[in-house]
Amino acid sequence: MIETFEKVEDIEIRLLLEALYVRYHYDFRNYAMGSIKRRLRQAREQLGFATISAMQERLLHDETMLPTLLGYLTVQVSEMFRDPSYFKAIRDNVVPHLRTYPSLKVWIAGCSFGEEVYSLAILFREEGLEDRTIFYATDINQDALQGAEAGVYDLDRIQLFTENHRSSGGKSSLSDYYSAGYGRVTFDRTLRDRVVFSDHSLVTDAVFGEMHLISCRNVMIYFDRPLQDRAIGLFKDSLARKGFLGIGAKENLRFSAHADDFQEFVREEKIYQKGGK
Incomplete structure (x- = not known):
């Protein structure tokens, strides 16, 4: 019985993901299935649906269900200057190269509620690069984007943000x-x-400008291998010659079809540099 239930649930999940793509053009069909299954089970239980099929029916007929479901399907967990050594590596190793450009473009892909956006904006201000930089902050979750643009966070998070900023080599007080x-x-x-x-x-969109730095951390761990390759190829095509790519601590380019297009720049912080081709 348990095996039959899981088989039916797998069918329900695939049908829901197909409905989400056809109806709203959000494509989660190539996300890692284990992660998707956990999130949809959580959504079903917390939203009070008897089955995932019932949740799909509501999604198809009630547009207000979309942002609710996206909140479960997209991971919105971050903090300012998360993994401070990553930002210190950008400050110490990447910034000296960026100083040589008269203008800069930085893409924060999967920006969630904006913690990394503000981290990089502060870092670039402290390093005197803000005035020549345009930052592009993107996400598929509209609620997260609105939160990022507001830049409002709970006060009880500030102590951690402040400690991270200090550890990242911050040159001022976060306050x-x-x-x-x-x-x-x-x-x-x-x-x-x-x-x-x-x-x-x-998953579905095209190249996003010509960037000098792309930071996309802890997003691709939720993708299957073909989708990881698509994302890395998108980053490659979006980077200027000798541009930089930063990814999450548990992610790597080693098995990507595009691995030869990058070289390790700061190995321990998963910062890569695009080749000069």
Whole structure:
């Protein structure tokens, strides 16, 4: 009986993902199935649906269900200057190369609620590069994008953000960049002056400009191998010659079809440089 239930559930999941793609053009069909299954089970239980098929029926006939379901399917967990050694490597190793360009484009792919966007904006301000940089912050989740653009976070997260900033080699106090009140902090609006927030899918959308730095961390771990290759190929085609790509600690390019197009730049922080072809 358990085996039969799981087989039926697998069919339901594939049908729901197909419906999500055909109806709303969000494509999760090549995401790692184990991760998708866990998230959809959680959504079914917490939203009170008897079956995933019932959840699919609501999704097809009620557009307000879409952002709710996307909240389960997309992982929105981050923090400012997460993995401080990654940002220190950008500061110490990548920034000296970026200084040689008169103008810069930086893409934060899968920006979630914006913690990494503000981290890089602050880092670039501290290094004197902000005024020559345009940041592109993208995600497929509209609610996350709106949260990122607002730049408002719970006050109880600030201590961790501050410690991370300090460990990343921060040259100022993080408190210089936000105001606090009513249990929340709001980051300085000027940090968003050079940020473009945009809906973009690594699954279905095309090349996103010509970038000097792309940071996409802890996103591809949820993709299957073909989709990982698509994303890495997209990054390759979106990078300027000798541009930089930063990925998550548990991700790598070793088995990608595009591995030969990159060289390790800071191995321990998973920062790569595109070849000069």
